[in-house]
Amino acid sequence: MPLENDAVAARVHRYLELVETGTADEVAALFASEATIEDPVGSEVRAGRHDIREFYATFESMTKTTRLISLRACAGQAAFQFEISTEVAEATFATMSPMEVMVFDDDGLIESMRAWWAPDDLTIGPAGD
Amino acid sequence: MPLENDAVAARVHRYLELVETGTADEVAALFASEATIEDPVGSEVRAGRHDIREFYATFESMTKTTRLISLRACAGQAAFQFEISTEVAEATFATMSPMEVMVFDDDGLIESMRAWWAPDDLTIGPAGD
Numbered sequence: 310m311p312l313e314n315d316a317v318a319a320r321v322h323r324y325l326e327l328v329e330t331g332t333a334d335e336v337a338a339l340f341a342s343e344a345t346i347e348d349p350v351g352s353e354v355r356a357g358r359h360d361i362r363e364f365y366a367t368f369e370s371m372t373k374t375t376r377l378i379s380l381r382a383c384a385g386q387a388a389f390q391f392e393i394s395t396e397v398a399e400a401t402f403a404t405m406s407p408m409e410v411m412v413f414d415d416d417g418l419i420e421s422m423r424a425w426w427a428p429d430d431l432t433i434g435p436a437g438d
Numbered sequence: 439m440p441l442e443n444d445a446v447a448a449r450v451h452r453y454l455e456l457v458e459t460g461t462a463d464e465v466a467a468l469f470a471s472e473a474t475i476e477d478p479v480g481s482e483v484r485a486g487r488h489d490i491r492e493f494y495a496t497f498e499s500m501t502k503t504t505r506l507i508s509l510r511a512c513a514g515q516a517a518f519q520f521e522i523s524t525e526v527a528e529a530t531f532a533t534m535s536p537m538e539v540m541v542f543d544d545d546g547l548i549e550s551m552r553a554w555w556a557p558d559d560l561t562i563g564p565a566g567d
Contacts, residue, residue: 383478407510
């Protein structure tokens with residue numbers, strides 16, 4: 310049975326929470342062992358928890374906030390837009406709001422994550438801008 | 439070469455315009471001949487322009503409006519959220535705002551469209567609500 314829509318939404322919230330405050334290990338643990346990520350779409354696909362952990366480790370020590378903007382769930386999948394602000398200098402944040410699609414397995418682990426965004430979508434400024 | 443991001447965005451705008459005001463033939467003409475649609479994700483995939491035309495013909499005679507909420511483009515693809523309001527009784531509209539992913543071929547035709555939404559996302563009320 311695919312995950313219920315409420316459970317899909319809860320897992321996306323948990324993912325964003327851990328991207329903001331968790332370790333790369335904690336984020337990677339949300340993914341199935343053979344999971345794939347393509348971020349942004351068109352770039353090389355990373356496969357397996359080791360490579361996925363490595364991807365999140367890049368941002369692990371950065372100060373950042375995340376915020377869910379909108380989410381639609383069906384058939385054990387989520388399509389959502391979220392905002393992520395990363396501190397790039399003191400009190401200066403790089404902010405973007407990608408669209409993502411996540412496919413969950415029946416155990417609630419992320420099987421695949423794909424993110425659509427372009428460098429042009431990035432804005433630089435004080436937090437909240 | 440994949441379509442430039444601006445061209446992807448222009449095609450999504452054109453699609454929403456034709457969903458609002460065009461005929462099923464006009465909408466179907468935006469798709470490649472072997473294109474697929476999965477709307478909502480998890481339902482049966484429709485393949486080929488004939489079946490796609492049939493899908494849009496269902497809504498063709500309804501009074502409706504569309505509005506793009508947000509769009510991200512990369513690698514010849516668009517992920518976007520839009521609102522569609524359909525008149526279901528006099529001055530009463532059914533409104534929803536699905537998330538969609540469209541993949542375009544190098545000629546700018548839609549190769550695939552997938553839409554994430556659930557029946558719970560539907561709201562009924564006067565236009566603009």
